[in-house]
Amino acid sequence: MIPPAIAFKGVRFTYPDGTRALNGLTLTVKSRDRIAVLGPNGAGKSTLLHAVLGFIATAEGAVEVDGLQVVPANLTEIRQRVGIVFQDPDDQLFCPTLLDDVRFGPRNQGLSGTELYERVHHAVEAVGLWDRRDRHPHRLSVGEKKRGALATVLSMRPDILLLDEPSAHLDGPSRRSLRDILSVYEGTLLLVSQDLPFAAALCTRAVVLESGRVTLDIPMDEMLNDPVRVEQLGIPAMELCALCAEHGWRTPHAP
């Protein structure tokens, strides 16, 4: 039996200040699933991503990636398979040039020579930043930084891609550009966002998180046609209608 790409089994985690971020979270992500994790601020969405890569030590329960339990002994292996794009690209871009940043991951995977060059070239080209490759990341615009941060992870060819609020602070063209890049990614996608239209364009399954636990896990189109839930997530009806029209989905009824 093929193990799920990611499995959360009753995970609990509390921050040192007493904030309970994950409260018995149980979720199974199958290989090639495209899941949007939605929910209000403080629901535990980002913490969930950090648990996958072992950045936090969960108090109870277990997290597994491709059947490997997230424990220190397996972290190197897990981090080869899972790529994460942080919410703030300045946390992710730390090298002197964008090209160096994109090279960082594949080099740590042991790549060199032509193979490394091709990986890097492909990733930077895919995000449309080849002409900016020698720029200092600090000098890029927010949209370019986000795409650059994505390139740093795509160059590692991860089986699983975790995205933390990728569309935050982006204008319309930058969001569309990022969406187009992500739409051709073929691996497992776990996208944490409060931006339902963006998430809906990329994901087939919606998971709503509240107070550290899953309160809803349904197909995305079903979610979009549930006006009460959409309203609860604070999405303007007009925006949703425009999204549905763009994708040819059935326009949800007004609540």
Added chain:
Amino acid sequence: MTCAAMACRDAPGGMRRSPLQTVDARARILAFALSLLVAVSAVGSSPLVLAVLCAFPVAAIVIARVPAHMILRRLSFVAVFIALAGVFTFLIPLAAQPSAKRFWFLLFGSLFAVTSTAALTYSTTATEAMEALQRLRVPSHVIWTGFLGLRYLPLVFGEGRRVHRAARARGWRGSSGITALGWMTASLISRGFDRALRTGEAMEARGFGSSRVILEPCPLRVHDWMVMTGYPATLLALRLFLDGGAL
């Protein structure tokens, strides 16, 4: 262009290569470090010897095609201190010969350091420098600590400016509360730690510290060796000759 070429000997994007950039970055860095040691050893030398030594890095910046305004800008930072030292050395009656020697060393030493650093930094990108230091077996944690410090300084200053602007918008003035200034500083430090933690996570997520990194073979060529050993050796020989063989 291969990655080895990018890492080892490529010029920064769009920049016209100077003859100095054809020399391997390792050779440039080591020649720079050794020449500084020679300059420091000339602490008791006469102004003439010091001036002759300074001609070398000046020649290097000409070869490296460093724009004059960059040198002048860097020199302007130390010019004030040198001028002050000159005032205290020559215009105060108590000034004696040893302090005059110290002044000449300060003047020419600063000139030597500024021009040498300019020649090195203008001809060597951060990428080249990191790669070269890795090849010189400097521990990766030491290299990354230095470069991340440089990388995040502009961000910290930017955050500082934003915090300051936000405080001023709410009526804060420098004279109106030292406590608030303390909070702002504490907030900046706290944010700095947060950012450091997140950057650490981002680096770990991309395999930092992995033993799999392969440094492609990139042996030093004849002219790299010549620059690395010849430049400081010539400096040292000239200094010994002019100083009558005294170390």
